Amino acid sequence: xxxxxxxxxxxxxxxxxxxxxxxxxxxxxxxxxxxxxxxxxxxxxxxxxxxxxxxxxxxxxxxxxxxxxxxxxxxxxxxxxxxxxxxxxxxxxxxxxxxxxxxxxxxxxxxxxxxxxxxxxxxxxxxxxxxxxxxxxxxxxxxxxxxxxxxxxxxxxxxxxxxxxxxxxxxxxxxxxxxxxxxxxxxxxxxxxxxxxxxxxxxxxxxxxxxxxxxxxxxxxxxxxxxxxxxxxxxxxxxxxxxxxxxxxxxxxxxxxxxxxx
Numbered sequence: 675x676x677x678x679x680x681x682x683x684x685x686x687x688x689x690x691x692x693x694x695x696x697x698x699x700x701x702x703x704x705x706x707x708x709x710x711x712x713x714x715x716x717x718x719x720x721x722x723x724x725x726x727x728x729x730x731x732x733x734x735x736x737x738x739x740x741x742x743x744x745x746x747x748x749x750x751x752x753x754x755x756x757x758x759x760x761x762x763x764x765x766x767x768x769x770x771x772x773x774x775x776x777x778x779x780x781x782x783x784x785x786x787x788x789x790x791x792x793x794x795x796x797x798x799x800x801x802x803x804x805x806x807x808x809x810x811x812x813x814x815x816x817x818x819x820x821x822x823x824x825x826x827x828x829x830x831x832x833x834x835x836x837x838x839x840x841x842x843x844x845x846x847x848x849x850x851x852x853x854x855x856x857x858x859x860x861x862x863x864x865x866x867x868x869x870x871x872x873x874x875x876x877x878x879x880x881x882x883x884x885x886x887x888x889x890x891x892x893x894x895x896x897x898x899x900x901x902x903x904x905x906x907x908x909x910x911x912x913x914x915x916x917x918x919x920x921x922x923x924x925x926x927x928x929x930x931x932x933x934x935x936x
Contacts, residue, residue: 681707726902727769730834733841734761737805757805760798785828785909792825792862792929793818795833796855803840812847814840817854823862825929827910832927835906835914838899839866839925846870847922860931868922903927 676683681703687696741758744750800816807814836853843851847868854865904914912929 676703680710729899729902730838731765733806733837734765734802737761737802740805740809753801754805757801760801761805785831787826787828787910789824790827790829790832792823792827792832792855792864795827795829795836796853796864798833799837799840800853802837803844806841807844807851810844812844812849812851814844814851814853817852817856819856823855823857825862825910825932827929831906832910835903835927836864836866838903839927842866842899843868843870843923843925862929862931864927864929866925867919870922872918872921873916873923 676685676699684700684703685696687693687700738758738761741750741754741761744754745758796816796818800814804814840851840853843866847870850869852865852867854863854867856863856865900914900916907914907927907929910929912927915926915928917924
């Protein structure tokens, strides 16, 4: 019965030989149960990692397809070439992150922080999504401060998080998306604004939950992009906030202030 229940449960123990045998069996079955639980947890991690990866590669592949189409039709320019190269480099970085993630027993993303000018992250994301935005007749603009805003972050992971927000904005925008970088009360703010239909109030608390499907913006989603973004931001000690903007939706990545100089 214990075996049939995947080693859940115990057999009687005692001081005689059968009792000693029962004790030994319980120790062995407990170890087997722990091993099964570990394998199940790792299987779940693999499922989530590959689901996340499948979500993440869709936009770069779409951009590559569009860019190559322009190349074949003779409409490609230096900007198209740079965007295609950025997408290839981003895909390479995503698979490098996947290799690191698979080395972990949990589903946490392996971060490699270094001092990073966040303007560079914004520029790379804008370059990558510029191809998709132009194809959808969406104006994608950025606003960067004159003074560098630096933080100890993993630039690949943060680009992944910001890219997910921009991807959503471009997908639902009516005609305009803006990506802003600024500091406020010591925090570094990465803000994405779109002029789309916005998000229903009942969906707002759940948008960044894994597999949540909000349908208010016209198309149901897989519910992975925002969950990935939130995980990355929280691993950096920051917060992700999504709510209504002046028009459409506003998504904010808020990273902690720099430590005070001693």
